[in-house]
Amino acid sequence: MQCVKFPFTYPFQIATSQGLMTLSSTTTSSIKNELLARRDTLARDLALATAEMLDEELNFTDSVDQAAQDTDRGLIVQMKNRDRGLLVQIDEALRRMDSGIFGECDSCGESITEARLRVAPATTLCIDCKAELESRQAKYPGRA
Numbered sequence: 001m002q003c004v005k006f007p008f009t010y011p012f013q014i015a016t017s018q019g020l021m022t023l024s025s026t027t028t029s030s031i032k033n034e035l036l037a038r039r040d041t042l043a044r045d046l047a048l049a050t051a052e053m054l055d056e057e058l059n060f061t062d063s064v065d066q067a068a069q070d071t072d073r074g075l076i077v078q079m080k081n082r083d084r085g086l087l088v089q090i091d092e093a094l095r096r097m098d099s100g101i102f103g104e105c106d107s108c109g110e111s112i113t114e115a116r117l118r119v120a121p122a123t124t125l126c127i128d129c130k131a132e133l134e135s136r137q138a139k140y141p142g143r144a
Contacts, residue, residue: 023103027114031121032097039090042083049080089122096124105129 053073060066096102103112107129116127125133136143 023114023117027118028097028102031102031117032094035090035093035097035121039087039094042087042090046080046083046087049076086122092124093122107133 053076058066058069060069093102096104103117104110105112105126106124108126110126112123112126116123123130
């Protein structure tokens, strides 16, 4: 069943096989506020970490110290790249909210449960589709 789309309106109404599920205004506002706060924190932390890395002076007298610092910087870059990915997911969730399709599974079109949205507000898959995806990824690494 297709999701009923109501652009720019709250509460969100989502069609399910059992009927229409409505996320309350309080729920959607709460989730949106969580997303916005998380987005602000991530953006601020990324900007700060980037500035620190650019301002850092690297003078090593020992190649072991330099190797350790390179390893540390590599880990920091990996973590910040993960954070950038989270920012993209949060922005996409906010766009889905604005377009009225927040809470719709990208795979099957069914609604994502409120409990799942509260735990993982940027999710695009219902729990069943996520489990199926993880099963495929475990069975065929690198293909799913």
